[in-house]
Amino acid sequence: MGGYEFDWSVLWREPYGGWMLQAIFTTIHLSLLGWAIACVFGLIVGTMRVFPSRVARVIGTAYVEIIRNIPYLVQLFMWYFMVPLLLPKNAQMWVNANVPNIPYWTAVICLGVYTASRVAEHLRAGMHSIPSDQYRAAASTGLSTFQAYRYVIIPYGIRIVIPPLTTEFLTCFKNSALAMTIGVMETTGMAYLIDSYTWHGLETTSGAMLVYIFTTTTIVLFMGWVETKISIPGMLGRVR
């Protein structure tokens, strides 16, 4: 690029270095909190989708089909600007006046709820892949439906879906970048912010790229470790 002079120091010189560091932490705890919500919700919803109870299945399916089919970017806008309108006027005013950092918490909830719908689908697929003999075998040993899921189906199902869940975890991390559209200063948002202060966007964006590559690689290694750690001898998958 003729005319463009690279100045990599925007990544570490004050005050930008400190801001960038803060933003990296925001990306990390935003994604981890979102992922925690996604795992809990995803497990509940995913199980509901394969549960014998019809009501549970309908609720689970409705959740997945509604949440999964609305783009995450649109949902961020929805959670930030539209969902609060459902609250009574007084509650809205209370929240606006008393909750600090509303954009951040909106992003955490939205990321968690959205990723949950995808996690739920992976879990459902995993549990569907367990032969029906296992259900019957569990029932024949006198386990209740709940116990059969708790002790047999879910433990097997989770192990099968670890590879797709790893992908989902990575997506969760990368989706956190969209939180900047509602003003959360995570890594990408900060890269753009420093860009608009210094007009050195190529450097800041490259920095953000490295941050994502580093964190996602860490996740991949971690999930690989989890996979070997919890693997059941005799099952398919990564073995130590």
Add this chain to the structure above:
Amino acid sequence: MKVKLLLATGLCAILVALPLLGCAPKKPETVLEKIKRTGEITIGHREGSVPFGFFDEAGNWVGFSIDIGEKLVEQLKKDLGVDIKYIKKPVDPKTRIPLVANRTIDIVMGSSTHTIPREDTVDFTITFFLTGSQLIVPKGSPIRDFEDLAGKKAGAATGSTNEKALRDANTAGIINPPCEILQFAEHPQGFLALQQGKIDAYCTDGSLLAGMRQAAPNPEDWEVVGRLLTYDPYGYIVPENDSDWLDYVNAFLIHLIKSGEFYQIYDKWFGPDGKVPLPITEEYRTLLTLQSWPD
């Protein structure tokens, strides 16, 4: 066989020689030379910056800076004596620098604040518009100036000079205790948040606030308050180190100001019947006069 060998050798020779040809020391072509050679000028305009560059009700791309752009093309036709095709390209705050730096765009005529760090990668023309950070609040709000933001929530566009102004006012103790700054990707979102009570005030350039208020369903429900916390001089952006082109555009702007045509265009957009009624301030008029170097 021999023919093949000959061909291969020839090809290799060409491949080796090509980069060498490119190495020949050559003065880079100036924008003016390029416009003359290609008969085209590419100008970057904003699409959502009322009234500098935006889409009107009929869907036409119009605005203050677009009118100036048309004048510039007319002037170029006269001075270069060739017909020039006027290519309009949309730019936003993210793309305007890279596109000028890599010479895809010859000049950005939008609404960009001229700052010292921005001078690192591009050059700016003389100031064509002067505004500064102000606040828009609901009618009757206790917030009258920046000091009143203490402990409240204020919104601003991410990375704007206004957001920086708020941040600086917090650190400097002008707003004490500091206000919480909520960032928004676009002005309409910030205004929506203000309507919903998510923020107590929204901060951007006074000129844009006037446009925002004008576009609101009930303009009377809102008021623009506060002194100019910062001065935001707007300039047009041209590629770095092409002083022929920069001088040309500056001279063009100065002649436009001196001939009074500039004020006609200003009135069209900012006059009492314009899109954004905004009387020209004393400081702004003085600045325009003072930077109009003699002929």
